[in-house]
Amino acid sequence: DRTIRRRLQGPAFRRLVSDATADLHAESWSKLLGLREKAASVLDESLESENERVRLQAAKYVFEIGSRTRREQQLDEMRRRIDDLDNRLSPDPNPEEA
Numbered sequence: 001d002r003t004i005r006r007r008l009q010g011p012a013f014r015r016l017v018s019d020a021t022a023d024l025h026a027e028s029w030s031k032l033l034g035l036r037e038k039a040a041s042v043l044d045e046s047l048e049s050e051n052e053r054v055r056l057q058a059a060k061y062v063f064e065i066g067s068r069t070r071r072e073q074q075l076d077e078m079r080r081r082i083d084d085l086d087n088r089l090s091p092d093p094n095p096e097e098a
Contacts, residue, residue, distance in 0.1 A: 011087045018083045022076055 007013040046058035 011083070011090055015083050015087060018079055022080065025072070025076060 008017070043058050043062060046054050047062075049055050049058070
């Protein structure tokens, strides 16, 4: 625990963690993209349902997932920018440990 906290103080290590997190998000996103046609077909069918409640839930889901996805992309980009600025402004105190 102490080692992790100490390493997280170094901008180079924080950047590695940030990059690894972004890679995991990209991998997950890639898997989801592989399923998007199937999911879109289900949503499309649901949007045409005779049941008004099903149509409304499908429409609501489309908007929610779109908003959530965009927010996650924006947060990832902001984290990267912050890490880049941090790397420029403060040298890594333990470069050999990163």
